[in-house]
Amino acid sequence: MHILNVKELRMPAPITAEQTRRDREILLDTAERLFYERGVQAVGMNEIRSASGLPLKRIYRLFAAKEDLAVAMLNRRDRRWRASLAAYVEPVTDPAERLLAVFDWLADWFVAPGFRGCAWINAYGELGSTSKAVLTEVETHKQAFHDQITAWARAADVPAAEAVFLLAEGAIVTAGITGDPAPARHARTAVAALLRTSPPRTAPSTAS
Amino acid sequence: MHILNVKELRMPAPITAEQTRRDREILLDTAERLFYERGVQAVGMNEIRSASGLPLKRIYRLFAAKEDLAVAMLNRRDRRWRASLAAYVEPVTDPAERLLAVFDWLADWFVAPGFRGCAWINAYGELGSTSKAVLTEVETHKQAFHDQITAWARAADVPAAEAVFLLAEGAIVTAGITGDPAPARHARTAVAALLRTSPPRTAPSTAS
């Protein structure tokens, strides 16, 4: 027990900032997996504890209430989700192709193991009328996604930019419930049709 | 207290079939209102009791468990919801106009007081991974709505019939979260655009 030099290797008993950050991530990983898989209300804090391996006391030091954990989880997931989408879509240079790439990304997501629809829509159904903080997180995410989609749609000269967003939302929700990734293809086809309803640019002015 | 003739007016103590049917409706009315408003899990059976005025014993005689009540509520709502949609849409004779009328009906629904998105999508988010019976009810409703929409879309010669369904789903979900009925207009506009992508009928058959 006292074989190794204690003074050099031991962390000071108080938890370091680095440890705190690591625990936070572990906790958010655990919460995201379980909450998305089974719903927030269906997962108890004791299960978060055993799945994360973190003592309840530390969990509640990092998040004062379960609601805070759920909100922080949705918030981090939002940033990651949109970053992943942007990383896939932004490199495509042609505006029309870029817009269509959104639906290729969705198609990939829909077949990912454990896909169970939109985490924010699910959270809305579960907690939208109970937790104002969760509702705000859902609204914020949807607004951000909406703004991103319509920006790409306008860049591609789609007259009905809003429709592209609605097609994406419809595809996500439908693929979630049916478990079938086909809605991504159907939505993509419809966007392609909408692209054709706008006059093709006389001289593609993608260059400024 | 004994002023009126008792023998003629009194119901036999055992509950009649008619009374059972009435109570069932009262219960489903109450459950639908409260479950839609606040979520299934957020409403306790005691609140169902006080809101319906029915004794707990009778509630459990009509529905052996809360889950059964939730499922029966979704089932009745499905039949009513689709009947209301059909009653609005079917009388429109021109297939293209009929398809567009779906989104007028949605627009009306979105501004109805207490509108809070799709009851089935909300139930999916809350109980989709917990209750197989609820999940089945959600799948059944979405399949029925899908089949109805795509039938109308094909009758209107929309090449991407699936897209019309996805636009409707996207509009419902978005209007629910944002509280803004605009998605109905946006989806309608997009469907009108998709209608134009199909060859117009040789003789515009709007007149019957």
Add this chain to the structure above:
DNA sequence: TCAGGTTGAGAACGATCATTCTCCATCGAT
């Protein structure tokens, strides 16, 4: 070695919920 402080592990607490049970008033039939 001792004192002071912090942590881990999980028991305890208080609330809530779905479901069942108790108790009594009331009914029809005799």
Add this chain to the structure above:
DNA sequence: ATCGATGGAGAATGATCGTTCTCAACCTGA
């Protein structure tokens, strides 16, 4: 009027949950 059965009102039950608390173990610094 009495009997047997039924129903109403809500208390009791047993389980679960979010959150807090206990307490022993262990650390650092003196």
